[in-house]
Amino acid sequence: MIDLQGFGPSLLAGTWMTVKLSLASVALGLLFGLLGAAGKTSSNAFARFLGGSYTTIVRGVPETLWVLMAYYSTVTALNYLGSFFGNPELALNPFAAGTLALALCFGAYSSEVFRGALLSIPKGHREAGLAVGLSSLRIFWRITLPQVWRIALPGLGNLYLILLKDTALVSLISLTEIMRAAEIAKNGTKLPFTFYLIAALIYLSLTILVMIAMHFFEKRAAQGFTRNEV
Amino acid sequence: MNWETFFDKWLPKMLDGAGLTLELVTIAVIAGLILAIPMGIARASSKPWVRSIPYAYIFFFRGTPLLLQLFMVYYGLSQFEAVRQSWAWTYLRDPYWCALLTMTLHTTAYIAEILRGAIQSVPSGEVEAARALGMSRVQSMLYIVLPRAARIGLPAYSNEVILMLKASAVVYTVTLLDIMGQAKTISARTYENEFFYIVAALLYLAITIGLTRIFRFIEHKLRVDMLQGR
Amino acid sequence: MRHYKKILLAAAATLAFGTQAIAADKIKLGTEGAYPPFNLIDASGAVVGFDLEIGQALCAKMGSECEVVTSDWDGIIPALNAKKFDMIIASMSITDERKQAVDFTEPYYTNKLQFIAPKSSDFDTEEASLKGKIIGAQRATIAGQWLEDNLADTVTIKLYDTQENAYLDLSSGRLDGVLGDKFVNWEWLKSEAGKDFEFKGDPVFENDKIGIAVRKGEDDLRNKLNQAIKDIVADGTYKKINDKYFPFSIY
Numbered sequence: 027m028i029d030l031q032g033f034g035p036s037l038l039a040g041t042w043m044t045v046k047l048s049l050a051s052v053a054l055g056l057l058f059g060l061l062g063a064a065g066k067t068s069s070n071a072f073a074r075f076l077g078g079s080y081t082t083i084v085r086g087v088p089e090t091l092w093v094l095m096a097y098y099s100t101v102t103a104l105n106y107l108g109s110f111f112g113n114p115e116l117a118l119n120p121f122a123a124g125t126l127a128l129a130l131c132f133g134a135y136s137s138e139v140f141r142g143a144l145l146s147i148p149k150g151h152r153e154a155g156l157a158v159g160l161s162s163l164r165i166f167w168r169i170t171l172p173q174v175w176r177i178a179l180p181g182l183g184n185l186y187l188i189l190l191k192d193t194a195l196v197s198l199i200s201l202t203e204i205m206r207a208a209e210i211a212k213n214g215t216k217l218p219f220t221f222y223l224i225a226a227l228i229y230l231s232l233t234i235l236v237m238i239a240m241h242f243f244e245k246r247a248a249q250g251f252t253r254n255e256v
Numbered sequence: 257m258n259w260e261t262f263f264d265k266w267l268p269k270m271l272d273g274a275g276l277t278l279e280l281v282t283i284a285v286i287a288g289l290i291l292a293i294p295m296g297i298a299r300a301s302s303k304p305w306v307r308s309i310p311y312a313y314i315f316f317f318r319g320t321p322l323l324l325q326l327f328m329v330y331y332g333l334s335q336f337e338a339v340r341q342s343w344a345w346t347y348l349r350d351p352y353w354c355a356l357l358t359m360t361l362h363t364t365a366y367i368a369e370i371l372r373g374a375i376q377s378v379p380s381g382e383v384e385a386a387r388a389l390g391m392s393r394v395q396s397m398l399y400i401v402l403p404r405a406a407r408i409g410l411p412a413y414s415n416e417v418i419l420m421l422k423a424s425a426v427v428y429t430v431t432l433l434d435i436m437g438q439a440k441t442i443s444a445r446t447y448e449n450e451f452f453y454i455v456a457a458l459l460y461l462a463i464t465i466g467l468t469r470i471f472r473f474i475e476h477k478l479r480v481d482m483l484q485g486r
Numbered sequence: 487m488r489h490y491k492k493i494l495l496a497a498a499a500t501l502a503f504g505t506q507a508i509a510a511d512k513i514k515l516g517t518e519g520a521y522p523p524f525n526l527i528d529a530s531g532a533v534v535g536f537d538l539e540i541g542q543a544l545c546a547k548m549g550s551e552c553e554v555v556t557s558d559w560d561g562i563i564p565a566l567n568a569k570k571f572d573m574i575i576a577s578m579s580i581t582d583e584r585k586q587a588v589d590f591t592e593p594y595y596t597n598k599l600q601f602i603a604p605k606s607s608d609f610d611t612e613e614a615s616l617k618g619k620i621i622g623a624q625r626a627t628i629a630g631q632w633l634e635d636n637l638a639d640t641v642t643i644k645l646y647d648t649q650e651n652a653y654l655d656l657s658s659g660r661l662d663g664v665l666g667d668k669f670v671n672w673e674w675l676k677s678e679a680g681k682d683f684e685f686k687g688d689p690v691f692e693n694d695k696i697g698i699a700v701r702k703g704e705d706d707l708r709n710k711l712n713q714a715i716k717d718i719v720a721d722g723t724y725k726k727i728n729d730k731y732f733p734f735s736i737y
Contacts, residue, residue, distance in 0.1 A: 032529030039531070085418070086464035087457045088425035090436060095457070098561060099450045101568040117569050187319075194321035195426070200556050202531065205324060210527045212331070213520055213650045216679050219332035226320045226328065233319040331651065334658030349660045351644075431622075431644040440560055441645060444626030447587040449564045 030224070033211035037221075040207030041228050047121065047193050047203060051128035052186055058133025063140030077137065084134035089127070089192050096127035097199040124196035132189050139181035143174040176247040183240035190232060204228050266442050266452075273438035274459050280434065281421050283356060288363035289413070295364065296371025297397065310368060317365035323426045325362055330354040330430045355427040363420050370416060374409030375401055407480050414471035418464055425460070435459050512551045513707075515541045516571035519556040520648040523673045523731050524577040527556070539727045540594055540718070541575040544698075547714035558647060560626040563587050567701060573711070574699040577667065579628045589704065590697035591711045594724075595736040597696055598689035599629050602656070602671045603663035604682055611687030616641050619662040622652040629665045632691055653679065665690070669736060 030037065065077025084092070097120060104117055118126065147170055155165035197206035208225035212218045295310040317325065333339045333348055347353040378401050386396035428437030439456040443449040517537055519527040525535040533554045545552035557565045559576075566574050566588060579597070580590045601621075603609035610616070617640050623629040625645035633643045644661065646652040649670060655661045657679050664671070668689060674680040698715075700708050718724045719737065728735055 036529065036531045082465075083461065086461040088422035088436070088460055090422075090425040091453060091457050091460065094561075095450075095453050098564045098568055099453060119570075191319075191321040194323045197323075198429075198558060199561070200558055205321065208324075209327075210519075210531075211529075213526070213648070214529060216654070217335060218654065219328065219335040222324055222328040222332045225324055226316070229320045229324065230316065233315075331654055334654070334660070340659060345659075349658070351660075429647055431646060441625060443564075444560045445583065445631070447563055447583075449561070 031215050037207045040202055040204045044193050044203040047124055048190050050125045051132060051189055054125060054129035055132030058129055059136030059140050062133055062137025063144055066141050067144050081134045081137055084130055089131050090195050092127040092130055093195045093199060097123035120199045120201035124201055128189055128192055132185055135185050136182055139178045143177040146177055147173050179244050179247050187236055269438045270455055273433055273435040277424055277434040280356060281424050284359035284363050285417050285420055287360045288367050291364040292367035292371055295368035299368060299372035300375040314365040314368055317362050322362050322423045326358045329358045351430040351432050355432055366416050370409050370412040374405035377408055378404045407478050410475055410480050512553050514571035515552050515554050516557055516566055516574045517576040518559045520650050521577060536731045537575045537577055543718045543723050544714040547717050548710050577696055578699055580695045580697045581628060588699040589702050589708055590699055591708055592715055593695035593697050594715050595696045597694040598668040599632055599665055599691040600668045600689040601663050601665050601686045602683050603686045605684045609663055609686045613640055622655055622661040622664045624649045624652055633665055
């Protein structure tokens with residue numbers, strides 16, 4: 027490993043932290059996104075209202091602020107919640123707060139992608155499912171979701187790339203990911219440009235890796251489908 | 257929270273911050289649009305070598321976080337004696353110009369990609385028709401392709417403006433007093449973080465909703481929705 | 487075609503794992519990590535410095551196990567109150583404004599505020615000659631506050647997230663001067679980056695008492711800390727740490 031005046035290993039650790047943070051956020055964010063899309067496409071007016079407000083509010087406020095609020099402003103609520111489980115000290119550490127904030131934002135954007143995908147699935151598929159006696163849940167799980175997945179994948183990939191860069195904001199609540207690792211190295215060496223450039227190269231490498239992975243997933247998900255159908 | 261102090265002392269500061277945020281974003285997205293036009297045209301070219309020229313630029317600015325780019329410009333460039341001796345330092349020593357420069361370079365990369373997409377979705381028949389009427393390449397680009405692309409790309413451009421508005425929340429890290437900077441500075445004195453974060457969030461939300469309305473109005477005037485299909 | 491199942495499972499796991507509580511049995515020391523020589527992060531990622539050594543000595547005296555947590559400076563009081571840690575030992579000045587938000591122990595050292603500027607500049611701390619100058623300080627510090635209270639109409643004040651960034655801008659020439667804690671300035675002036683700079687004028691604010699902050703009403707911990715401070719001063723531990731960092735006493 028390149029030493030980089032002793033800061034090489036901590037930058038590497040920061041990179042690993044960024045990867046973990048982005049994966050955890052995308053996992054939770056997909057759940058939020060599916061719920062948001064389910065709300066928006068629901069026949070229930072209140073669910074539509076909830077889904078709509080979620081996207082509008084989350085997309086109207088900077089990611090920076092969500093990160094800060096998830097870390098500092100969740101305390102009262104969580105302490106209250108924690109007291110039910112005999113742990114009144116329940117609170118989010120920077121990793122969990124960062125995950126929550128980034129997932130919230132990813133969810134708001136991905137709910138739009140999912141909504142578009144849900145609407146593009148022909149009604150006949152659902153009717154066919156009902157005709158062979160499947161329950162609604164099974165239809166959703168077995169018929170709708172696999173197709174949604176295929177259609178939504180390119181859009182989700184782009185959102186993941188955005189999320190990957192937004193992880194830098196979690197450095198503002200002292201999680202030592204790439205950005206903060208570079209910041210610490212900068213303070214130690216007084217070489218700001220050098221270490222920011224290294225951080226930039228790490229982000230670019232991660233972007234390339236994600237793009238390669240996306241290509242692979244999209245190919246797999248599109249198995250059995252001709253290109254022009256999408 | 258003392259409401260009288262809030263309205264007399266803190267709210268005017270928050271609104272000053274909103275003024276700075278709007279100023280930075282407005283200049284950046286307009287300057288970015290102008291810079292992006294040649295880049296977008298090059299990206300949509302049929303010749304691979306022309307396409308590849310702006311690619312490195314776009315890849316760098318879309319592949320790294322804005323926060324990192326801002327630090328590279330603000331703290332990074334001052335690492336070099338040569339930069340500090342040059343004429344550029346008159347501007348680069350000022351955080352306002354650094355933020356503006358970074359935001360413009362950043363958004364240019366995104367707008368160029370939006371333009372590429374829009375130019376490519378102008379039906380080729382229209383270009384062929386223009387050429388058949390005896391328009392030169394430049395003429396058909398200026399009179400046919402770009403006006404069409406502008407309307408096709410408008411929704412994506414308005415999205416980018418909102419994204420820049422939210423991304424601008426990181427400029428407080430280089431001492432600027434935008435909405436976020438004011439919220440941070442005020443709460444550093446009052447220890448009312450939660451409250452001022454919410455005030456900041458509401459300001460951003462109000463601006464986002466306002467901007468969205470304005471763009472919807474323009475889109476409606478230009479009948480953009482009629483052009484979204486290919 | 488089963489990706490989404492895995493992802494949903496992973497999401498559920500994240501929820502369960504992410505909200506993991508912070509265990510309450512250890513004492514958590516909160517500090518900043520960008521304020522040499524008092525607290526900084528070294529190449530191995532460890533937090534070191536005067537504050538930390540004092541903190542560890544106090545923990546040893548109290549017979550408690552301690553763990554260090556870092557936080558950005560302007561969020562450090564909210565983080566304490568949010569129970570991210572139990573005490574702040576980060577060279578924090580005891581001020582009336584802060585006392586409304588947290589409780590303080592007895593001071594563990596005394597600081598002063600003093601300007602630094604390039605050796606080559608005729609920087610005078612008289613108000614008249616400061617007019618139009620650009621002065622930097624860290625946000626949410628008494629230096630920043632002192633500038634806002636005393637020189638807001640005279641100078642342009644630039645507030646930074648970390649003291650280190652204020653120094654970076656002083657060396658790059660963006661700032662005409664920096665107002666900060668004397669000992670922190672002293673440390674920076676000694677360094678390679680600070681060799682062309684010097685103290686200017688007399689300290690503008692003396693008797694800046696530095697204490698350890700605890701959450702309001704946590705008198706138990708506060709009393710134990712007060713006793714431990716007395717003990718380490720009495721048994722010479724304090725002096726040993728002091729001498730490691732400064733050739734003069736800062737108590």
